[in-house]
Amino acid sequence: MIVGTAGHIDHGKTALVRALTGVDTDRLPEEKRRGITIELGFAPLLLDGVGTVGIVDVPGHEAFVRTMLAGATGVDLALLVIAADEGVMPQTREHLAILALLGVGDLIVVLTKRDAVDEEWVALVRDDVAGLLSATPWRDAPIVETSTVTGEGIDPLRALLGDRLRAIPARAEHDLFRMPIDRAFSVKGTGTVVTGTVWSGTVGLQTALRLFPLDTPVRQRGVQTHGAQRATLAPGTRAAIALAAIEVDAVSRGCMLVEEGPWVASRVLRADVALLHDLARPLRPREWVRLHLGTSEVGARVVSPGGVLTAGEMRGARLVLDAPLVARAGDRFVLRLPSPPTTIGGGIVVDPSPPQRRPRPWPPGLDVAARLGYLLQEAGESGLGALTLPVRLGLPVTDCERLVAGNPDIVHADGLLFSAAVVTAVAQRIAAATDRCHALEPLESWVTRAALRAAVPVPDALADLALSQLIRAGALEQAGGGIRRTGRVPIMTDATRSHRDWLVERLRTAGAEPPAVHELRSEREGNDPTPLLRILERERLVVQVEADRYYWAESVQALVARLRREMAPGTVYGPAEMRAIVGTSRKFLIPFLEYCDRQQVTERRPEGRVLGR
Secondary structure, rough: OOOEEEOOOOOHHHHHHHHOOOOOOOOOHHHHHHHHOOOOOOEEEEOOOOOOEEEEEOOOOOOHHHHHHOOOOOOEEEEEEEEOOOOOHHHHHHHHHHHHOOOOEEEEEEEHHHHHOOOOHHHHHHHHHOOOOOOOOOOOOOOOEOOOOOOOHHHHEEEEEEEEOOOOOOOOOOOOEEEEEEEEEEOOOOEEEEEEOEEOOOEOOOOOOOEEOOOEEEEEEEEEOOEEEOOEEEOOOOEEEEEOOOOHHHHOOOOOOOOOOOOOOOEEEEEEEEEEEOOOOEEOOOOOEEEOOOEEEEEEEOOOOOOOEEEEEEEEEEEEEEEEOOOOOEEEEEEEEEEOEEEEEEEEEEEOOOOOOOOOOOOOOHHHHHHHHHHHHHHHHOOOEHHHHHHHHHHHHHHHHHHHHHOOOEEEEEOOOEEHHHHHHHHHHHHHHHHHHHOOOOOOEEEEHHHHHOOOOOOHHHHHHHHHHHHHHOOOOEOEEEEEEOOOOOOOOOHHHHHHHHHHHHHHHHHOOEEEEEHHHHHHOOOOOOHHHHHHHHHHOOEEEEOOOOHHHHHHHHHHHHHHHHHOOOOOOOHHHHHHOOOOOOHHHHHHHHHHHHHHEEEEEEOEEEEEE
């Protein structure tokens, strides 16, 4: 579990963390000198019945909101710190808005410096706080009065933290590991160390990791939490991971450490975007803003149907980024204007890696089943990679498998998912292509798979699914490498039958020196004999001895019998001797002997041929 602080500068966030944990999170000399928090601070807090949770202390100055955003990411519970002697201030409001945009699940209001005010003043501050929370998800959030000077309220706050954290559901451990990096530094003898909050999944020494935006595999040397070595770390844990063979200068806040898998960095996101209700002006079309997601900050343009975005309106949009970002469906982000720096809104990523450069935004508020339907529709005949679903839907692997298995409109093969409607449409195209092939080749019983693939160019997995559907329905049948309409028989016209009779007689009388296919075509004034030759071959009346020449089968049998009769076993015969035995010219001799070699009637040696075994 992760607890984060939020609130205006000098309202006592760091002092509160020190009172709860005994750790001073201001570690930089400048922070000590100026008395304000500049960088993120981290401390462990041991709670009965919960264990050790991490506390992230964030700066409250308006100049460091980007740092606050990096620290607030991945927080399970926020402590909204308000000084009792000052009450609600500008950064109180902005930090609260950021917590709402990030979807922080629970919140406790902590009134600090209670010793500096009287009861009447505290009552007024409580009223202000109630008004502040009334339009937020935490309108009933508890308010705890504390003083780090007297110790008032610290123990009750610690007890309340334990109660609230025990009620928060644990994050799924069986998920893809991901950790946004908020610090990177070098330790002598160890090398580069990165820290962050484990957003999802578990990490150990055996976990194969990849570092973005470098998009390079990395090997870890050690895994720690709050200074203690661990074999594995669960989600919602503060982690320090030592990386091998990576220079510290190559890693910074905003990098992402993930488990090897379907993660990709993208410059385009689909998202549901909303602007804050109290925003003074609408967001102009394609206006540049700063997008904060995790510990990353990139420039972005919001492209949405309808153009101008107005306050309080949720709308589907395309986010065009000026640098690639690793995101996951369900990730929350914050949008800020660069000048003057102002938080204006945020949203939820609904598709982290659209395949198109300019994907159309989706309607806002889609549930996961509807988003899967859009992904399948968009993938079409290319198919949707099943391994990408945990990232593109934002669900653990097992949840994605259940979602797909429970949907009868999804068909899958070879790791690809297709809409059943797409499979049916391709099946209809294959059936039509089969009919066209039959019409073009009326004498052929079968259509080759290669011909169908050329006529209907779709991925092999989709073609196989469509063919299987047609075969199960009885529309097509297959044998060997061929496909045909069920019950298909060649169509023999009177003219074709006459051509067949001529072809039979021509080859039968040609004996050991038959004409080539192109010669037969010329003799019949361009009428192609190939389809009929294939039929005669299936009827075992002719034999294809070479690519362009068919022999009458009885002639081949007579020649083979002559070879076996005239050749002595074990004796090597040269070309001239073979020609004398076969009795044909060299033009016919060599191709026929090569055929005999393939049939193992003869065996070729360097010095000649011997009778085969």
